[in-house]
Structure formats: C-alpha cells, structure tokens
Amino acid sequence: MGRRTASAVVGSRVGLAIVRSAMRNPHVRAELLLSLSDKMARTADWDTAQAEPAFRVPAERFEDLVWLFSSNWLNHRFTRLDFDEAAYLYRILAAIDRPRMAELGRFRGGSTVFYAASGARVTSIDGNPKQDVWGPELERVLDRMGLREQVDLVVGDTRLHEPGPDPYDLVFFDASVSGDGIRAEIENWWPAIAVGGHAVFRDGRAQLPHLLPVQEEVDRFVGATPEADRRRDREVPGCFVHVIKTA
Structure with a gap:
C-alpha cells in the first residue's frame, strides 16, 4: 500500500x-x-543487452561498445540523442564519403556539433524563437572546433524550407510533434534524399502518447511508399524509424 x-x-x-x-x-x-x-x-542483464540493436561483434571502435552504457533521457545535455542513438547515426555517416545531411530540429545544437564532428556537411533548420540566443552560442562552439564551414544554420520552418537541388545522404526528422507537421516535412524532404540515402525519424515509434500521431503518419508513409525500405525495428535503437530510399 x-x-x-x-x-x-x-x-x-x-x-x-x-x-x-x-x-x-x-x-x-x-x-x-x-x-x-x-x-x-x-x-542490468547481460543476455538482454546482447539482444539489443547496439550490441556489435566484433567490437572495433567506441561506438561498438555503447551497449555497456545506459541510453536514456538522463544522458542528455546539449543534445537529446541517447548514446545508442548517437552511435547508430554515427555508423550511417561513417559509411558515407563526405556525407551531406539535413537536420530538421536542432534544439541547443549539440546534435549539430555531433554530426559535423562525424564528418557531415550539415544543413540544420529550426524555428524555435530561442535560436536567436542559442544560435550565436552554437556558432562560437563550431568556430572553436573548426567546424563552422561544414554547417549551415537556418532559422525557419522545416516544412517550408527549400531543400535545394543537391541531394542529401541523410535527413533526420526531429522537429514536428504532430501528424500534419511530419506529413508536411516528408512531402518537402523525401524527394531531396538521394537514392540509397537515409531518412531517420525521431519519434517514429512514440514513447509518449502525444507523439502517437507522428508514429501513425510515419507508418502510413512507409506503407504507401514502395521505395521506402524500412529497417527492422529490432535493429534500430530508441524511438527511431530508419528508412532507406531504394529508387
């Protein structure tokens, strides 16, 4: 009691x-x-850990050992990526020569720094009014790390920003928390992804009730799009849905 x-x-x-x-x-x-x-x-259970997406054999680099750590919201500081999620995205970027990616939603910009430090050329779009304060702070960090030339920081609407003519190797969807919002982002950004490129949807598997419309819209999109090859969820960490564009 x-x-x-x-x-x-x-x-x-x-x-x-x-x-x-x-x-x-x-x-x-x-x-x-x-x-x-x-x-x-x-x-913590060893057998359970070995069945998780982050478990890798052989362990050749740090990101192959991330399963030794807990990945949850208490890991967050400047980025809201969990350890296993960050390792997963790093593997995608590391497998591509000079990857070009779009980050839809950057919050404080910790993930922006992470992507650029992983070798990506990053277009980062966020419409939060606090970007007027957070943006200059982030620029100073990028300058000090020698990464400023790799990053285009945009303050704007992720649903309306023009992707431009050059294709993206990865688009990370982490801005909209509504079905209508994620639908508009998909319509805007899916055509801009290169064949063989990746779309990763944060909250594609909702962890909170108010995010269920995002999950439903991602499921609808994948089910209706033959060229959207969804990786098996048991191979993908956290709340991610990972889709590869096949044509």
Missing part, C-alpha cells in the same frame, strides 16, 4: 511539482540520480 500511495502521489500534478522543486537542490538531485543509477546497474 505504501508504494502504491507513493506512486500515486508522485504521479499527480502536485507530486510532480514537489519532485521538480526538490530536483533544483544539487544534493537531492545527486541522490535521486545515484539511486536510479544503482537500480539500473543492479538489474
């Missing part, structure tokens, strides 16, 4: 407000994160 009561309280709006307030205290936050970390480590 005690655990059920505690769960009900924490799950309420008042309970969540209390937890969020408590998390502002660095010592309380550290204790909570340590408790979560300890529980994940104690309950």
Whole structure:
C-alpha cells in the first residue's frame, strides 16, 4: 500500500511539482540520480543487452561498445540523442564519403556539433524563437572546433524550407510533434534524399502518447511508399524509424 500511495502521489500534478522543486537542490538531485543509477546497474542483464540493436561483434571502435552504457533521457545535455542513438547515426555517416545531411530540429545544437564532428556537411533548420540566443552560442562552439564551414544554420520552418537541388545522404526528422507537421516535412524532404540515402525519424515509434500521431503518419508513409525500405525495428535503437530510399 505504501508504494502504491507513493506512486500515486508522485504521479499527480502536485507530486510532480514537489519532485521538480526538490530536483533544483544539487544534493537531492545527486541522490535521486545515484539511486536510479544503482537500480539500473543492479538489474542490468547481460543476455538482454546482447539482444539489443547496439550490441556489435566484433567490437572495433567506441561506438561498438555503447551497449555497456545506459541510453536514456538522463544522458542528455546539449543534445537529446541517447548514446545508442548517437552511435547508430554515427555508423550511417561513417559509411558515407563526405556525407551531406539535413537536420530538421536542432534544439541547443549539440546534435549539430555531433554530426559535423562525424564528418557531415550539415544543413540544420529550426524555428524555435530561442535560436536567436542559442544560435550565436552554437556558432562560437563550431568556430572553436573548426567546424563552422561544414554547417549551415537556418532559422525557419522545416516544412517550408527549400531543400535545394543537391541531394542529401541523410535527413533526420526531429522537429514536428504532430501528424500534419511530419506529413508536411516528408512531402518537402523525401524527394531531396538521394537514392540509397537515409531518412531517420525521431519519434517514429512514440514513447509518449502525444507523439502517437507522428508514429501513425510515419507508418502510413512507409506503407504507401514502395521505395521506402524500412529497417527492422529490432535493429534500430530508441524511438527511431530508419528508412532507406531504394529508387
């Protein structure tokens, strides 16, 4: 009864407000994160880990060992990519000579830095008004890392931005959280992907109820498009749906 009561309280709006307030205290936050970390480590199962998409044999590079780590939202800082998701995208980019990619939605720009550092030429589009503040910060980081020339930072609507005549090797869809929005993005960007190129949809497998319309629209698109070859979900990490353009 005690655990059920505690769960009900924490799950309420008042309970969540209390937890969020408590998390502002660095010592309380550290204790909570340590408790979560300890529980994940104690309950981790080797056999389960070896069945996950991130498990690779032989392990030749760091990204082949990412399955040793927990991949979840607590990993996020400047990017909202989990470790296994980042490793998966890195493998795609590393297999292409001078890859050209479009990032639809960049938030703070951590993923933008990641793509550029992975060797990609990146067109990054985001319409969040806070980009007026975040953009200059990101530019300074890219300059210091010697990556600024590889990145085109665009503040605009991902559904309307003109992709241009040159094809993309990878388009990462991470902006729209509605069915109408992702449908418009697909209509705008799918023709711009090169044959053999990749479309990766964040939230193509919804982890939260409000993202179900995105999942439904991605499923509808893949089912109706013969040249959209969907990788098996059990081979793809997190909430990603990975589609390869075959024609």
